[in-house]
Structures are given as C-alpha cells and as structure tokens.
Amino acid sequence: MVTSTPHLAAAELYGKDFPAGAVIFDEGDPGSRLYVIQSGQVRIVKRNGPRQVTLARLGPGEFFGEMALLDHQPRSASAVVDEPARVLELDEAAFERMVTERGEVALRILRRLSRRLREANRQIRDFLSADDACRSVALLRALAGPPGEDGFRPIPAGLDGAALAARAGAEVDGETLWQRLRHDRLVREVGSSSQLAPAEVVDAFLRYAELKPRFAALAAGEISEVGELSVEQPSRVVSELLHARLLPEGSVGRDSALADDYLTYLDLKRRFEPEG
16 A cells, blocks of 8 residues: 555655554644554554543554644544554645545545544444443454354453453453453353353343433333333333433324333343342
8 A cells, every 4th residue: 555655755655663552642642644554553542531442443554643634633532552563654745645646545535534433433422421341342342353153252362351441441440340241241261261242142231231321210110010011012101101201391202112112121131230
C-alpha cells in the first residue's frame, strides 16, 4: 500500500519505529499527521473518567489519526503501541497530494471512515452504558479466536482477569470480575487456556445487559399479579401496565413489543442472575 504511493518523500516512505508501550499521541494533543501502520499493532483508547477503554486494535495497512488532520481539532483518543510497530507518518501536505493524485485512495479512506465511525459509536454506547461484566464480555467477543466444534472460542493468552479488568475499565478487581464471568458460564478454563462461551450465550448475556437498565427498577411481583405471562401471547394488561410505568405520559402505541421485551428480560434474568 505504502510503497506504491507516488511522489512521497523518502522520509515519509520509510516511516518511524515505535517500541511496545510507546504513546504515539495522547487524547487532547494537537494533531497534524495521519499514521499508516506498516507493521506491528496499535491500540486506540479513550478515557472515561478514571477508566480507559479500548476503541480499536489496528494492524498493518490500517490508518489512524485522520480526524485531527482533517478538522484541526485536538486528538479525540490516544494511540498506544501494543506490539513493536513501524508507522508511516503523513503530514497534511503529503496527505492532500496522495488524495488528489489517487482518487481510489480517497474513496477507500471515506469508506473506512464510515465503517469506523459506525463501529466507534456502537462501542462507545456499549462501553459507557454497560456494567463491568458487559464491557468485559464485549471486549472478549472482539478479541477471541474462531470457534471450535463446541462453539467455544479461545481467549488470547495473557488476557487473564487482571488484564481484562484493566482493558475494560472495570471498577472491580480482576479476580472478582473473572469469577462472575465463570459463574455465568461466559468463560471456562481448559488446562492452561481460557475460552469464551458460544455466540448464543454471549449474545443472550449482552441482550440481558441491554434490557436491564430499562426494567431492573420495575417490580416483578407487580407484573406477575396482573395476568398470565405468556411469551407467545403477552397479556394486554401487562402491556398496558408496562407502558404506564415506562413511557412518558401521553405516549401512544399499545402493541405487545414492550411486554415482549420485559418477558425476555425476566427469562434472561433467571438465566444469569438465578438468585434473583
């Protein structure tokens, strides 16, 4: 990708070497360069109060830092080298030459920016709204290897409870976090390695985490007294009561979708929090 780019200075072509742990730039720094990874791995992280969450892990051929170059605003996240990396640095003039002279490069950048923006929005929403376990499971889902015959996926070596808690910005210690994931059958140990549960289990847990903020404060006893709870045909009374409790006054629409979501929440709560 880099060697075929025309009319770039030799210094721009050869790039710069960074050791593992190096900070290429910090959130809030002024930015005037775009970076292209030639080898190694770089992690993009963002602060959220005392926590630090990983937004992306990028490898060879990926680029980053383009937003500050395009809009001349401070860096919106930090870039940290995970594995020794060789990185090509392009200043604004070199970037403009490359885009002007090669239209397909501009198109690829626009497409990648669109995908990255969608993914960043999803990750920020998930990480900032979820609890420690949910952020950890979402992170494991992104990093785990391909599934085996039983659906379990290998977790990268070295990603133990302490490392997971640090990367997910968990407020609990690593051992407590790992015990919860093990209790919910989201992870398991096989010999000296760890594995993530099959996709159906992980998706069900993340769905529960999505529904919990909406329904956790609603008393299950109050609902259970007003009609038969049937997943196939939710009670009209249940639906009416849920709308009355959860929607603003004057809201319209009395379909069964809200009741369906609540029944799903109760089923998943029994699955992942049986003591409740």
